[in-house]
Amino acid sequence: MGDLALIFGVALGAAAAVALVGAGALRLLRIRSITSHISVLLAMTVGAVAAGVSVVAEAMFLSPHDLEVVLITVCAAATVSLAVGWLFGRRLAAAAVWADQARERERRIEKGRRDLIAWVSHDLRTPLAGLRAMAEALEDRVVADVTTVGEYHRRIRVEADRMTRLVDDLFELSRIDAGALRLSLSAVPLGDVVSDALAGAAPLAEARRIRLVAGESGWPVVTASEPELARVVRNLLLNAIRYTPEDGTVRVDAGHSGGDAWLAVADTCGGIPEADLPRLFEVAFRGEPARTRSADGGVESSGGLGLAIVHGLVKAHGGRVEVHNVTGGCRFVVRLPLAA
Known part of the structure; x- marks a missing residue:
């Protein structure tokens, strides 16, 4: 032992x-x-x-x-x-x-959902209160002259259009998050899509005295779904116009490099805080200022969804989107596969 x-x-x-x-x-x-x-x-x-x-x-x-x-x-x-x-x-x-x-990802998603509900609740509550007030004024005949009644009708239509856009954005985002987005890919001339988007954004840009400039050549043909690609370009243009001060410039260029096509939307917004750049494509993130007045005096009810939809649609195309500050503003660059 x-x-x-x-x-x-x-x-x-x-x-x-x-x-x-x-x-x-x-x-x-x-x-x-x-x-x-x-x-x-x-x-x-x-x-x-x-x-x-x-x-x-x-x-x-x-x-x-x-x-x-x-x-x-x-x-x-x-x-x-x-x-x-x-x-x-x-x-x-x-x-x-x-x-x-x-x-950590689940916490971020949950926080994004809470922020989204808060943003959307605010963006719906504000126009709904205005609609109710105008409807009650018309119903009680508080306003009777033709000019005021016509203005109330116009405001009701404008607010209804804003809420419709917000609901459309929510539906689009839900399709992206659920993986239910189905793309019909084809060869799409990027120049045609940009031309249509510029024509649609021209009235808002003109009202804000913002100059829209597009490159004269170098527009490639990309492999994409045309409706979704048009939405990407439209959202980027509206975002640039929304945050560019009066008498500013929004420029759109395109080209191809390394087998990919690229589309760039640059503005003169003054730049984005470096701390906000990584979060710019998050749902309901709008940075500061959180809201800007639209050309007709209302508040833009974007819900902070426009850039999140851009990110989701570009990713669904097998591309990528990035943003960085340039002199006097910022520049969004979308990269998509070139058409064969």
Whole structure:
């Protein structure tokens, strides 16, 4: 029994020494990755076993051949244990990181939903209150002269159009998020789409005294779904016009490079805060100012969805959209596959 106690004590001492070294290594690597920690733990465990066996085998006065056999056996077992442990440790670390990223993504999505509900509730409540007030005034005949009645009717139509656009944006965004968007891809001349979008945005730009400029050449043909591509261009133009001060300029250019077509919409908004650039395509994010007055005096009810829809539609086309500040403003660049 005394020999067994001695063997236990010797093995325990050798294992404890390895454990102390491993604890020091873990302390030094406390800010490193999960894989590093798991690797050190595995090495410490296997090393403690190997050290204990080796010390005991040495103390037992085995023959050189028997001692060599024991050490080779221990090394082989340690190698296999370390390899298998490292492999599964990496998987465990990846699963932990993925779970953490999934939780963070879920928190961001949930926050985006709450923000969206808050924005949309505000953007619906404001025009609805105005509609109700005007409808009650007409119903109670508070206003009777033809000019005022006509103005009330016009305002009701304008507010109804705004709410319709907001509902359309919500429906489009829900299709993108649900993966229910079905694109009918074909060869689409980008110049034609931009020309139509410029014509549609011209009245708003003219009312705000904003100059629309388009490149005269270099318009490529892209592989896209024309209705969705038209919406992308229209949203970018309206966003640029909305945040460009009076007497500013919005410029549209296009070209191709590296097998992709690109479309750029640049404005003179004065630039976007660097902290806002990564969040610009998030749902319900509008930055500051959160709202701008439209040309007819109303508040733009975009719901903060326009750029989120642009991002979703471009991504559905297999392209990408980015934004960066330029001198005096910012520049949105959309990249799409060139048509064969």
